[in-house]
Amino acid sequence: MTAQMGAIDELLRHPPYATQPGEHRPLLRAAVREAMQHHCANCPPFARWYQKQGADPHAEIEDLARVPFLPVSIFKRVALESVSERDVVRVLKSSATSSQTPSRVVLDRITRDRQMRTLAVLMSALMGSTRRPFVVLDAAAAQGADVELSARVAGLRGYLMMASETHYALDAHNGELELNADKLEDLLSGLQARQLPVCLIGYTYMLYQYVVVPLARAGRRLQLPAGSMVLHFGGWKRLERQAVDRARLNAEIEKVFAMDETCVRDVYGFTEQLGIIYPDDGHGVRLAPVYSEVIVRDPVTLEPLPDGAPGLLEFITPLPHSYPGIALLLDDMGRIVSRDREHGGRYGTRFEVLGRARGSEIRGCGDTLPEQIYQVREMARAQA
Amino acid sequence: MKIFVLFDGRTRHIEPDGDPENCPLETSPDRLVNELKAGQERLRATPVDDLIGLCDAAGRAWTQPGNEVARMVGGLAIGFLPLWLRRANLETLLAQALRGDSGAIDGFVPLAPSSKRQHRAQPRGLLVHWVAGNVPLLGMISVIQGLLTKNANLVKVSRQNAGVLPYFLAALAQVRYRRPDGKEVDGTLLTDAVRAIYVDREDSAAAALSTLADVRVAWGGREAVEAIMNLPRRFGTEDIVFGPKTSFVVVGAEKLAGETEARKAATLVARDAVALGQRGCNSPHTIFVERGGALTPEAFASLLGEELGRAARQVPPDVAPQEAFQILSWRAEYDMRGQAWYSDGVRWSVFYSDEDRGLATPCYGRTLFVRPVDDVFEVAAHCSINTQTAGLALGERRLKLAEALTARGVERCPEVGQMSLYEVPWDGMYPMDRMVRWVSA
Incomplete structure (x- = not known):
């Protein structure tokens, strides 16, 4: 050093x-x-x-x-590494939601340790230094253990180091995710009996689509232990398509979970600078x-x-x-x-x-080429 | 569905940068059509020479120093429009489209000397134009051709730049032309047969407009034109589609014999790239440069950077943040694996790598990808119906390469520097020919 x-x-x-x-x-x-x-x-x-x-x-x-x-x-275009290959302990790939190519970043021990350290102190600053039960708004099957992890799984893993115990709110049936509301209610009741504040955590769209909407549709309202938080991350793109904004999401959450709205936090961050998170103050x-x-x-x-x-x-x-x-x-x-x-x-x-950022709206006749041409180009690049 | 009338034949109800939804509502598409048909009857009764004279007067006025419309033309980088409107150009275009005799749009003419029968081009009726928002020039070119063929024209504009076409139509209505006999006619003779509209719901409006049309004229991206072509239409409706295409330049080694000649070619390429804001299907994105000249393709790319920097002094008016981000991404990539020349900000960029092959993905924002080829004829392999214009900087091999490129789908092979000119044939057709029915007697 x-x-x-x-x-x-x-x-x-x-x-x-x-x-x-x-x-x-x-x-x-x-x-x-x-x-x-x-x-x-x-x-x-x-x-x-x-x-x-x-x-x-x-x-x-x-x-x-x-x-x-x-x-x-x-990082989607050029392999950029500042350490030798033998020092690489993990390769992260972004979710590639807005493009066809995932971003690729390599982690060495130094980077990983720094990320874990900053994430730990930032999470402590957000929710206190005492670990608490985490309820992941996903299915357990979504967790992977490969060297090449999807950014979704990797990001979630980082948060879970603050968990005293981890539970998964969703079940996977034939590839479909489904909320087991009874199981979640039992879990939350048990935690409340133990007076343990909980952290519900997951992607923003999954929180809405797989938890909030089914609970609202069923007319259920679950009590969260005092001091509990809902952390969601991953962006609003999918919810924007459904005309769901922060105010509506928070209002819907309040309907299905008995809790203080200010304990709902939207966490911003991105794969290429993991370890640094930017939770909002409840109002963006x-x-x-x-x-x-x-x-x-x-x-x-x-x-x-x-x-x-x-x-x-x-x-x-x-x-x-x-x-x-x-x-x-x-x-x-x-x-x-x-x-x-x-x-x-x-x-x-x-x-x-x-x-x-918005893209150009309707183009003139010089609009993008049909996909086939790009595919040819990509194939040529791959062959090269 | 709400129909907002942006231009009613005489008056525009929107500023160039205005919101189309603040314009008057029209509840009856049939009334619109009936008004247009009345305007069309005036057109039919007018010699085409008068219509051309009005366009010519507009073209002249719109290049005058201090003219308000001329300033708008300059701001939109559509300096080609007033030139295109000039009599010499329009007479040529019309004659080419109408089998050599533009009088066929006024009445029966003897087109076949050996035949006693005479021929005439009858207007098809109502043209419905779907115009892409980013290239306002297209809307005017489309409508003027509809008017010269004496059709009624209903133009559906996009929300983006919705006020630009009404601006030019209103300016056209103000134009006056004195005929050789001394009688004066004004631009409303043309514009009474045009309405520019905006609709708030694309799906239901599109079907309604489509069934009204005798000719559907669609300019735009692939998704947009495919959607229009898939709409219901009446039997006999003609389609004129100017779909998504890309264009490129080929620079032969013979033009790289020295810096002076190479710079001249680079200047022309830069001019083509800046025209139309690089949004047209005829705007170049890829520049194929042949190896073997005194200057290497890389050296040409460097020259091109200098010339594009000169041609693109102004900040492009319509670079979206996402586009700017893409440009930055390309810059970083080429700085790392190739060569990049670019401005501060995102005014222009030129990229080169020895490894690059084929057509580049268009990036827009005055971005050019220079790609080396060992032989200009290699370029033909990259051509298809999706490639429109090949600007050629070549010597004697020009026609031979044009033969190879057009055989693979390229539509035009003008000299470099003239790619942005709208001419006929275009996309494989004479559009005004498609706007008429040929009849005989």
């Missing part, structure tokens, strides 16, 4: 949220610089790209917004922890936008060691809500996620 590794380690020892305005930023900048130096030294394609951006990895970083950023989709506003920074960029000029203006979201964190996912631009739109304004004793950048 080089002496420069200290900045990242030091950052990771910091409490998860700033208690003074901007207190963590010098350390975050130093950690990002350290990370960039590592990736430029160990990932030749990344080094080439970084140099092309006119950036010097050894230069001090004065402004994180000036750090060259990669579009997150680069999220706070960047000290381990990362969020920047909103103009989609056309790519320059940082003033606070409040919607643009493409960029996230910067020094965590990834095995792949250069340090400064990543996403195709999600968002806006900065406030910066270094105190809220519950915490400071930092607060932001909202506004959804997936």
